[in-house]
Amino acid sequence: MKTKFLVLILGALALSLFLSGCATGLTPSSWPGIAVDAETAYAASAAHVYAVSLENGSELWRFPEKADAKKSFFAAPVLTPDGQLIVGGYDHILYSLNPQNGQVNWEFAAGRDRWIGSVLVANDLIYAPNADYTLYALNLKGELQWKFQARQSLWSAPVTDGQRIYLGSLDHKVYALDARSGKSVWEKSLTGAVLSSPLLGSKGQLYVTTFGGDLFSLETTKGTELWKFATPSFIWGQPALNAWKLYFGDADGNFYALDASYGAKNWSVQPNGPILGTPLVVGDLILFGTESGELVAVNTQGKNVWTQTVGGKLYGPPIAGGNLILVAPVENQALLSAFDLTGTQKWAFTPAKK
Amino acid sequence: MWDTLIVTPLTNVLLWIYQIFGGNFGLAIILFTLLIRLVTHPLTAQQIKSSQAMQEMQKSKKWLDIQKKYKDDKEKLAQEQMKLYKELGVNPLGSCLPTVIQIPIIFGLYQSIMLALASSPLQLLTLTRSVYAIFDTPALLPLNSRFLWMNLSQPERIMLPFLGDFGLPLLAIIVALTTYIQSKLTMPPPANPGDQSAMMGRMMGVYMPFLLGYFALTFASGLSIYFIASNVAGIVQYALMGKADWRSLLPAAMKGAAKKK
Structure with missing residues (x-):
């Protein structure tokens, strides 16, 4: 009997430690989100939001100053025209920070789940998607104006043409809402969850990627399908559009260039490892990261220009900041690495332990 | 190894139940638990049997006599107790072993539930790679976590x-x-x-x-x-x-x- 109870107590303690470990997130649950202004990069990564100097990669401030087990951040922060830095946390709170020093301006705590996607700031409103299936529209003081309910979690920022906002959801749908009132204008069912933001073309098309492995082109008035391009795997990231070409990668590691008008494939390459992040187009270079930790630069014909091994896994998009390209791998010592357009590393930022 | 042998199969059984019962994950967890209870029933039955045998033995005259006789000699008491266990065919670990075996199942089950719920991007990515090819993954995921x-x-x-x-x-x-x-x-x-x-x-x-x-x-x-x-x-x-x-x-x-x- 005594042995049995000892085993039970030890088992209960082990269970307690095990479950605690799972809940406090010993491993990251997403990849870092990055935003930049003229001089600073802002990286939301696990316990903190960091402000890092673009010049030399030094830390300017971090929020919160001391890690709090209940707080973690992965959604890319967004700067507002009136000088706020909006970032959502996994603690269900949307924060407005002062980008100069990381002090909190206001908090919006009505979200009932994690803030996984970034916000869209337009029309003097903050459109904030939450994993509780709700898109919250706030004014710039953080006061709720209206909300819209989808049928599944919202993990990506909406986009806007000024009149409407277009929102992808994990419920396999894309929604068009009136930008002022949040009233639904149309909704369109697609072949899988929409994990990243739709992309607006200049002639009223909407490009949407799905977990079902398709890239859809929809017209924006009614959501009618114009064309569809199918890949053999799933697509996570938003496509990039440049000179009527669409660039995107899939989870099988294929990287595609399509004609944006008809969806015809121009070329595809398969560098090394799944491609989840949105590509970045800088001049004639198209840059993207791979799960194998490589930052790849190809030209508009798909020819490899350079490949730089960053380390870790590159799930997020490369971001342009000044003359630099920033990437934030997961499972890597450095949180942020900066490269120039020739692929030479300029600096790497590893947060100091405090 | 742990993931391949425990977490991934449990997750796929959970997904299978979820798919059959109309995409209700709460119901899937309940049915999955009942299934696990059914599978581990022989262990539970053995635990009860061993527990009862142990209890009856502890009430027996022989056991009580040993306790009295060797109350000041712990080593001898342990030896005599072991002799009695053998004599009556009682396994002293028989009642706790089934509990020990169930602990990894609880661990695996919790991990499976959390993995299947995939409430963050990396979890969804991991889940995608854990789902067996028999499922139409894009149609199935993400699961409806409301119950x-x-x-x-x-x-x-x-x-x-x-x-x-x-x-x-x-x-x-x-x-x-x-x-x-x-x-x-x-x-x-x-x-x-x-x-x-x-x-x-x-x-x-x-x-x-x-x-x-x-x-x-x-x-x-x-x-x-x-x-x-x-x-x-x-x-x-x-x-x-x-x-x-x-x-x-x-x-x-x-x-x-x-x-x-």
Whole structure:
């Protein structure tokens, strides 16, 4: 009997430690989100939001100053025209920070789940998607104006043409809402969850990627399908559009260039490892990261220009900041690495332990 | 190895049940728990049998004589006890071994539930790679994590107007209550109420409901659904085997009155 109870107590303690470990997130649950202004990069990564100097990669401030087990951040922060830095946390709170020093301006705590996607700031409103299936529209003081309910979690920022906002959801749908009132204008069912933001073309098309492995082109008035391009795997990231070409990668590691008008494939390459992040187009270079930790630069014909091994896994998009390209791998010592357009590393930022 | 042998198969069984029963993940957890209970029934039955054999042995004259005779010589007492175990064919670990075997199942089950819920991008990526090819993954994922009033990937609270900002943790209360009832019904009365093992038994009866209640309060409510389903299934299992001692739920004074009648 005594042995049995000892085993039970030890088992209960082990269970307690095990479950605690799972809940406090010993491993990251997403990849870092990055935003930049003229001089600073802002990286939301696990316990903190960091402000890092673009010049030399030094830390300017971090929020919160001391890690709090209940707080973690992965959604890319967004700067507002009136000088706020909006970032959502996994603690269900949307924060407005002062980008100069990381002090909190206001908090919006009505979200009932994690803030996984970034916000869209337009029309003097903050459109904030939450994993509780709700898109919250706030004014710039953080006061709720209206909300819209989808049928599944919202993990990506909406986009806007000024009149409407277009929102992808994990419920396999894309929604068009009136930008002022949040009233639904149309909704369109697609072949899988929409994990990243739709992309607006200049002639009223909407490009949407799905977990079902398709890239859809929809017209924006009614959501009618114009064309569809199918890949053999799933697509996570938003496509990039440049000179009527669409660039995107899939989870099988294929990287595609399509004609944006008809969806015809121009070329595809398969560098090394799944491609989840949105590509970045800088001049004639198209840059993207791979799960194998490589930052790849190809030209508009798909020819490899350079490949730089960053380390870790590159799930997020490369971001342009000044003359630099920033990437934030997961499972890597450095949180942020900066490269120039020739692929030479300029600096790497590893947060100091405090 | 752990993921391949335990977590991934359990997750796929969970997904299979989810798919069959109309995309209701709460129901899938309940049915999955019942399935696990059914599969581990032989272990539970053996545990009860061993526990009873042990209890009967501890009430026997031989056992009590040994206790008295060697009360001042612990080593000799242990030797004689082992002899008696052998003589009566009782395995001293027989009642705890099934519990030990079930601990990895609980670990695996929790990991499976959390993996299947995939409430963050990296979890969804991991889940995608864990799903067997028989499933239409894009159509199946992500799972619907809503069940009744709960989001199964979040700790549960009920917000009532008269409670203001305080959320009532109803599931945590039910978890603690069902754990208490199960332990009271299934724990046999000790042969020697004053000894150390009886004391530990009483402690466990109090400690476990609080511990599991705390888990339910803190962790994803999908886990609470598992605890409640498992407790209720355990109670029914014991009752069907005729082993549940319903009188043990009554306070001592009422128990006495019940006996007199």
